Every structure is written in C-alpha cells, then in structure tokens.
C-alpha cells in the first residue's frame with residue numbers, strides 16, 4: 001500500500017454519503033476511489049457529490065475492478081457479512097459496519113474468514129469513539145471509575161414514522177452494538193455469557209412487532225446489565241443512556257454530557273452532589289480545574305456523531321498504514337453483536353435464559 005489508503009465505499013445510501021464526506025476531510029490518509037450501489041437513484045446521488053470516484057452498480061465489480069486497498073460496508077445489515085467475506089477473500093481490508101453479523105452462523109463464518117485473510121477486519125463501532133465512551137475510559141485509566149457491579153443501558157428512538165419495511169418487524173434488541181460496544185470497552189475483556197429478554201410486542205397497537213424489548217445480561221464474573229431498546233414508543237431521540245454503578249459510585253453517560261457521583265471527585269461538587277460535565281460544546285459552560293476534563297475531546301465532539309466517525313477513521317488508517325492490529329477486531333465486534341441475537345431467541349421463547357456462545361468458545 002502507498003502512503004494513502006485507496007478507499008471503496010459499498011453503498012450510496014445516507015450513511016455511505018456521510019462516511020465518504022468524512023473521508024474527504026482526511027486527504028492525508030484516504031483517497032476516495034470507488035463507490036457502489038445497485039439502486040440507480042442512490043448511485044446518481046453519489047456521483048453528484050463525489051465525481052472523483054469510480055462508480056459501480058455491483059459491489060462485486062467494485063471489489064474486482066475498483067483498485068481499492070480497503071472498503072467500508074455501508075449496506076443493509078442482511079448483506080454485511082456477505083460483502084465483508086468477499087472483500088477479505090480478495091485480501092481487501094474492511095471497516096465493517098455494525099451490527100457485525102446478522103445471525104449466529106454468520107458469526108462463525110466471519111470469525112473463520114478473518115483468521116484466514118491476510119487483510120485486516122476492523123469493526124466500525126463508532127459508539128466506541130463517542131465522547132462519552134472516551135470519557136468513561138479516561139475515568140477508568142485514572143482509577144476513578146472503580147469496580148463495575150451493575151449497568152443500565154438504553155437506546156430509545158421513536159422510529160414509528162420511518163417507512164423502511166424491515167423496521168416493522170425488526171427485533172430491536174438485535175440493534176445492541178451502540179449500547180454494548182461502549183460497555184465492553186470498560187469491562188477488561190469480560191464478555192456476556194447469558195441473557196434473558198422480553199418484548200412488549202405491539203402493546204400500543206402502532207403496527208410494529210415490538211414497541212420495546214428489555215434484556216438482562218450477565219458476564220462471567222457477575223456484572224449484571226439491564227438493556228432496553230425502544231424504537232416504537234413516543235420519545236425524543238435518538239437517546240443513548242448508560243448508568244454504571246461501581247464500588248466507587250455512579251457514572252451516568254449521555255452522548256452530550258456525563259453526571260458523576262464518584263468518591264474520587266466528590267470534593268469538586270457542591271454539597272457532595274452529582275457533578276455535571278458537558279461532553280459536547282453548544283453554549284455549555286464547564287467546571288474549570290478538573291483533572292478529568294479533556295478540551296481536545298470536547299472540541300472534536302462538535303462534529304458528526306460526536307466526532308466519533310472521524311476518530312474511528314483515524315484509528316482505522318493508523319492501523320493500516322502503520323501495520324498495527326485492528327483497534328476493534330472481530331472478537332470485539334462479535335462480543336457486542338451476538339448477545340442481541342441470543343436475546344432475540346430468548347424473547348421468542350418468552351424470556352428463556354440463553355447461554356451466549358461465541359465462535360472462540362465452541
């Protein structure tokens with residue numbers, strides 16, 4: 001590979017256009033080389049914005065003739081694995097969208113294909129690069145977070161007006177990477193081992209299969225996580241919230257702010273109350289003189305998805321250009337994706353406890 005990565009973007013949908021635009025913000029790292037989409041209208045939108053790239057109706061043709069070093073899979077979740085595998089078989093590096101796979105069988109296949117390929121697979125878990133996740137990791141590195149006992153995490157987004165057909169029946173607990181990826185970044189490699197999940201089904205009668213799904217997950221060393229997804233209930237979203245309870249106190253994380261009650265920081269809060277830390281700009285004033293405040297992170301967080309897409313692309317490029325291992329590899333990708341697939345199985349059986357089995361534990 002030369003000193004810049006020739007990048008192909010599979011898909012010309014909204015997320016593909018967003019990621020292609022981000023690539024162009026990093027000209028020292030990437031050359032946007034090719035894009036693909038079977039849908040003519042989507043392809044035309046891509047061509048209008050990124051005339052320097054070569055466009056293909058077929059992703060197979062892009063992989064064979066596009067002259068790319070790496071691809072990003074901005075295509076529907078049902079075909080992620082198919083195209084990640086096709087790229088890896090051609091030794092083309094992949095930044096694979098989340099959820100990493102759509103079934104347990106795909107998990108087994110992808111695990112095997114990543115081991116066999118000379119190319120790198122990185123899981124595109126941008127929530128792991130959100131300000132709140134980097135902030136949580138910083139608390140941990142500084143020894144302030146403590147030992148995690150229990151976590152509540154929620155992803156609420158009222159999608160009842162979205163017209164895509166697949167959303168009507170989608171089991172929302174399968175969209176778990178945005179909640180579980182950031183948690184797994186804080187658990188020192190402790191993965192989820194069992195899950196029980198229940199659905200409200202369409203209790204409010206809005207024409208969706210599930211208004212909300214709630215799961216309880218367990219790790220091998222007894223961290224308990226309650227995980228809620230609600231995509232068909234009234235709510236101002238998308239809202240991602242996580243409340244972490246440890247032996248040193250409580251950390252509440254939102255995309256835009258954190259709320260802390262931690263033994264190591266109580267001197268900084270009035271009357272020993274919760275300490276509020278804005279994580280994104282927007283007129284927010286911030287407490288001064290606090291060792292946990294990171295101004296660079298705060299500035300970056302004003303960009304799309306809290307700056308997380310750029311951070312992620314930077315890490316992907318750094319690993320590829322400098323021969324480093326994938327910053328978020330296949331094991332991490334499957335560890336944040338498969339629990340949602342087992343949760344859906346549990347919900348179909350009325351909450352039956354399911355052991356979560358990973359390819360590396362078979």
Ligand SMILES: NC(=O)c1ccc[n+]([C@@H]2O[C@H](COP(=O)([O-])OP(=O)(O)OC[C@H]3O[C@@H](n4cnc5c(N)ncnc54)[C@H](O)[C@@H]3O)[C@@H](O)[C@H]2O)c1
Nearest residue numbers: 010011013014015016036037038039042059074075076077
């Ligand atoms: N990480 C995030 O924050 C985030 C945010 C939004 C979407 N996503 C993911 O990005 C992906 C795309 O999202 P979207 O909102 O753009 O979806 P979309 O369904 O609106 O667009 C997908 C596009 O892919 C095209 N397509 C289908 N099969 C293809 C193939 N084999 N090759 C090339 N193109 C193909 C479709 O024609 C469509 O234009 C999804 O997997 C979604 O989960 C991630």
